[in-house]
Amino acid sequence: MEDLFQDIQYVKGVGPKRKKQFLRLGVENVFDLLWYIPRSYVNREKVHSIKDLKIGEKGMIKGKVKSVQEIKTGRGMKIFKAFIQDNSGIVQGVWFNQPYIKNIIKPGLDILITGKVKMNYGALEINVSEYEIMTEEDLAFKILPVYPLTEGLNQKAVRSIVFHVLKEFLPYYPDIFDEKIRREYNLCGISEAFLNIHFPKGREEYIKARRRLAFEELFLFQIGLRQERKTPLAEDYVVHKEKNDLVKRITENLTFDLTSAQQRVIEEIFADMEAEKQMNRLLQGDVGAGKTVVAALAMAKAVSSGYQAAIMAPTEILAEQHYKSILKFFKGADVVIALLTGSTGNAQRRIILEALSQGKIDIIIGTHALIQEDVFFDRLGLVIIDEQHRFGVKQRTLLSQKGDFPDILVMTATPIPRTLALTLYGDLELSVIDELPPGRKPVKTIYIKESFRDRLYDFIKEELKKGKQVYFVCPLVEESEKQDLQAAVSLYEELKNRVFSEYKVGLLHGKMKPKEKEFIMENFKAGIVDILVSTTVVEVGVDVPNATVMVIERAERFGLSQLHQLRGRVGRGDEQAYCFLLGEPKTEEAFRRLKAMENTNDGFKLAAEDLLLRGPGDFWGVRQHGLDQLKVADLIKDQKIIENARELAKIIEPDEQLLFYINKKFKKEDDVIQN
Numbered sequence: 001m002e003d004l005f006q007d008i009q010y011v012k013g014v015g016p017k018r019k020k021q022f023l024r025l026g027v028e029n030v031f032d033l034l035w036y037i038p039r040s041y042v043n044r045e046k047v048h049s050i051k052d053l054k055i056g057e058k059g060m061i062k063g064k065v066k067s068v069q070e071i072k073t074g075r076g077m078k079i080f081k082a083f084i085q086d087n088s089g090i091v092q093g094v095w096f097n098q099p100y101i102k103n104i105i106k107p108g109l110d111i112l113i114t115g116k117v118k119m120n121y122g123a124l125e126i127n128v129s130e131y132e133i134m135t136e137e138d139l140a141f142k143i144l145p146v147y148p149l150t151e152g153l154n155q156k157a158v159r160s161i162v163f164h165v166l167k168e169f170l171p172y173y174p175d176i177f178d179e180k181i182r183r184e185y186n187l188c189g190i191s192e193a194f195l196n197i198h199f200p201k202g203r204e205e206y207i208k209a210r211r212r213l214a215f216e217e218l219f220l221f222q223i224g225l226r227q228e229r230k231t232p233l234a235e236d237y238v239v240h241k242e243k244n245d246l247v248k249r250i251t252e253n254l255t256f257d258l259t260s261a262q263q264r265v266i267e268e269i270f271a272d273m274e275a276e277k278q279m280n281r282l283l284q285g286d287v288g289a290g291k292t293v294v295a296a297l298a299m300a301k302a303v304s305s306g307y308q309a310a311i312m313a314p315t316e317i318l319a320e321q322h323y324k325s326i327l328k329f330f331k332g333a334d335v336v337i338a339l340l341t342g343s344t345g346n347a348q349r350r351i352i353l354e355a356l357s358q359g360k361i362d363i364i365i366g367t368h369a370l371i372q373e374d375v376f377f378d379r380l381g382l383v384i385i386d387e388q389h390r391f392g393v394k395q396r397t398l399l400s401q402k403g404d405f406p407d408i409l410v411m412t413a414t415p416i417p418r419t420l421a422l423t424l425y426g427d428l429e430l431s432v433i434d435e436l437p438p439g440r441k442p443v444k445t446i447y448i449k450e451s452f453r454d455r456l457y458d459f460i461k462e463e464l465k466k467g468k469q470v471y472f473v474c475p476l477v478e479e480s481e482k483q484d485l486q487a488a489v490s491l492y493e494e495l496k497n498r499v500f501s502e503y504k505v506g507l508l509h510g511k512m513k514p515k516e517k518e519f520i521m522e523n524f525k526a527g528i529v530d531i532l533v534s535t536t537v538v539e540v541g542v543d544v545p546n547a548t549v550m551v552i553e554r555a556e557r558f559g560l561s562q563l564h565q566l567r568g569r570v571g572r573g574d575e576q577a578y579c580f581l582l583g584e585p586k587t588e589e590a591f592r593r594l595k596a597m598e599n600t601n602d603g604f605k606l607a608a609e610d611l612l613l614r615g616p617g618d619f620w621g622v623r624q625h626g627l628d629q630l631k632v633a634d635l636i637k638d639q640k641i642i643e644n645a646r647e648l649a650k651i652i653e654p655d656e657q658l659l660f661y662i663n664k665k666f667k668k669e670d671d672v673i674q675n
């Protein structure tokens with residue numbers, strides 16, 4: 001087995017110099033090289049016989065070089081000709097102005113050339129656009145791999161090194177699936193798969209190989225995820241059995257009717273909470289879909305069953321907001337609710353921690369402050385993580401470890417295509433709120449250039465006259481937080497002193513003290529502040545229904561999912577809302593992002609578009625989870641394989657060897673919070 005992880009340097013044909021080149025490609029050992037998947041293939045099945053070449057068309061032939069000739073024309077042009085023969089005839093390969101070619105193409109070699117076919121003074125010619133010298137393995141295979149390369153490393157070298165590695169090391173590669181599983185999931189053997197992904201015998205074989213390897217990596221990935229989350233397969237769980245009518249009372253207390261999507265996900269969550277197993281559920285719902293009330297009802301069920309419930313949010317602003325909403329939802333009910341954040345004072349904190357550990361607090365709402373070591377619960381039965389992608393896997397686990405396998409609900413507003421959700425959260429069940437509360441009008445989204453700024457201000461004045469409120473958001477400039485702040489501050493002064501001097505303008509940014517932030521948010525919510533100028537701290541979760549205009553400055557700097565999140569801050573009431581994207585996109589991709597925003601309000605469509613535009617490599621959470629290390633699987637196209645791999649991963653308890661391979665396959669970056 002060791003052989004598989006042998007340093008690439010000691011593989012035949014590599015050595016110290018090539019090793020450096022391979023390292024640049026992320027290939028350190030034999031195992032990596034086997035997973036070094038061709039980017040495409042050249043199909044030799046298209047090779048013509050010389051006699052079948054058609055003048056004026058592109059042709060590809062294979063033959064032996066009989067003789068060569070170099071000609072200089074009067075105008076100083078150098079022409080190199082090679083006479084090539086196959087068993088049907090002879091043709092001249094012609095290269096223009098490539099003096100080094102004479103050092104490469106020598107009589108006696110087998111070569112393959114492609115190019116346009118011509119007739120020149122009665123002789124058949126090919127103007128060579130591509131050529132290859134055939135080696136032993138080239139002659140043996142009709143379809144050849146084309147690998148991604150790096151400076152100094154050529155196609156031929158990689159092919160022959162891979163060819164050698166396949167012959168030498170494949171027998172050591174263990175097949176993690178036995179006959180029975182292979183038959184059940186229609187998978188070929190692992191050796192066959194590697195052979196045919198590198199040197200496919202034919203189309204059929206290639207498809208089978210690809211399927212097997214995609215399945216292999218998705219399966220390993222799923223097992224790895226489960227391992228990381230320590231999702232128990234075992235019998236530890238909390239059963240929620242209501243002892244009173246709290247849920248009913250809270251539901252009747254609501255000032256609105258639940259949408260049918262909300263009712264459906266509540267049923268799904270309740271069924272899990274009652275079941276004799278641990279709930280692991282992802283609640284996905286577009287911005288403004290109304291996830292908070294669903295969370296509140298789940299907490300009511302937990303409390304009514306005699307347990308404590310906790311909800312963790314990524315920012316203080318959001319925790320604060322949840323605290324207030326939940327107080328409102330539970331008004332009149334005999335439930336003790338507390339808030340714990342980084343800015344909770346020391347004395348207060350001590351009181352809360354004590355009450356929490358004695359079971360005197362039923363519901364706690366907080367930030368990362370909840371996962372500190374000295375936080376203890378008496379009987380934690382339900383854990384809810386809001387905007388879960390803002391947390392690392394470890395942080396999520398830390399909170400649930402404060403109880404004995406409590407039920408877990410993670411919520412996300414960041415839209416994510418189903419395939420990706422299944423891959424990232426393979427061990428989670430999925431509930432989707434796919435309907436907005438009634439009366440919501442889609443936010444009108446308009447992309448405008450700087451030159452329209454004055455007209456935009458006129459429009460905003462009309463909205464302000466109607467008593468509406470407005471957000472201005474400035475982008476995050478990665479290079480410098482200071483500069484970032486600067487942009488927001490100068491916009492704030494401009495708006496306050498010049499443009500909207502008769503209105504109240506507020507400023508919100510990450511460098512402010514929590515108390516100051518809270519104060520500004522309070523005033524904005526209360527309608528005392530009319531215009532809020534902010535950096536991206538308002539991105540997630542903030543809910544001020546009276547705000548109807550969102551202006552995003554330098555919108556081209558934001559990614560799609562962030563733009564969508566920001567837009568989601570408006571259109572939360574029943575008035576028509578607007579989102580203005582101010583920007584000067586410099587790239588085609590940036591332009592398409594802004595256009596996509598104009599075209600749809602549907603977060604799931606945008607997420608799919610984003611995946612298409614940029615690939616999963618840039619999608620949030622993807623790199624963090626190691627998903628960018630998938631070499632074969634395609635998150636968009638391989639939905640069926642993803643589902644199958646997930647199904648199998650659920651019933652297999654990994655052994656040492658499997659875990660070892662997972663670690664080799666997914667070299668993980670540290671689990672970091674994204675912010």
Ligand code: ADP
Pocket residue numbers: 256257258259262285286287288289290291292293413437438541543545572
């Ligand atoms: P998100 O899913 O983005 O977290 P929130 O839970 O903040 O959304 O809800 C957005 C707004 O919609 C809140 O003001 C909430 O009170 C309101 N809301 C939630 N559900 C409904 C409903 N069924 N009908 C009307 N308004 C609702």
Ligand code: MG
Pocket residue numbers: 291292386413541
């Ligand atoms: Mg929310």
